[in-house]
Amino acid sequence: MEYFTMSNEKHIIIIEDDIMLADLTQNFLEQNQYKVTVFNSANAFLDKAQSLNIDIIICDINLPEMNGFELCELSRKRYNGPFVFLTARKDDADHIQGLSIGADDYINKPVKPPLLLARIKAALRTNERNKSDITSNCIKLENLTIDKDARLLSVNSKPIPLTSDELDLLWLFIAKMNKTLSRDDLFLEVIGRQYDGQDRVIDARVSRLRKKFNAIEDNPYEIKTIWRKGYTFASRGLPPQ
Structure with missing residues (x-):
């Protein structure tokens, strides 16, 4: 049984412990007609995850309690939708690790809001295309x-x-x-x-x-x-x- 579910309404999950940045990102995305829910830690997200309809997860790496890499690996056991890292960590090794464990994109902070929106739209389009092209056979x-x-x-x-x-x-x-x-x-x-x-x-x-x-x-x-x-x-x- 899926731990996370998908919906027709585009629902963005932001997992970010920088409260000011999370609020600014949420406000910008809501102005662009997305439903947005913010969590300030991985555990706060996991406590609610089962009841959420999720279309895309935007996640920081440096989080309290559990880092973004660990959360991505855990999420990938039951969630197949887009997972995007938004992080200040710029090392190639971190970028490679993030993509290797199942992230769909890796975006470095700071990022201009229109570019972040474009990357989110691209991830959602790819996911929709892949979903529509998969049948049982x-x-x-x-x-x-x-x-x-x-x-x-x-x-x-x-x-x-x-x-x-x-x-x-x-x-x-x-x-x-x-x-x-x-x-x-x-x-x-x-x-x-x-x-x-x-x-x-x-x-x-x-x-x-x-x-x-x-x-x-x-x-x-x-x-x-x-x-x-x-x-x-x-x-x-x-x-x-």
Whole structure:
């Protein structure tokens, strides 16, 4: 069951401990016809999260009680909507970590309000496009289509040959795009049993699939290894902004 729900009314969640900045951002977004709810800590948000309709989360990293990275990882277990970091932390390592754990965008403070609004709109558009293109049997992303019934993958309109096992594994990655899947997750989903801590069958399958998939010419996506955590399917090489 989803921990967070989505609604037709665009509801922005801001998680920010700088009260003045949060108020200014809230006022600007409300002037642009968005519903906005502000929380000043991760725990305050989590206490209410189950009852909220959420379309996008805008989150600082330096938060009391639990930092933004931890909150993003926790949220990604049950929330698949846009998650955007808005932070003063400008190091490339922080930017890479934020995107690797499942954020859709990483915006540095200070940011001009019109640019923040444009980035929010872009994240919402991408989410709506991806939602409308996913059915029970076919997923269509920009420049990629995977059809589970027809057992076909195409990238840049070119068919890509995969074995049945490879296609099923890739389907799982794509269906959970930007979410890090651990060995435990993959064993349960693909093998149908719990990981025993030693079996490397999933590692071998992922390695073969990743080698084949990542090598596709002009492929806009890739299967990434998240050190000590697992694997994720994401857009290729998102640059710092």
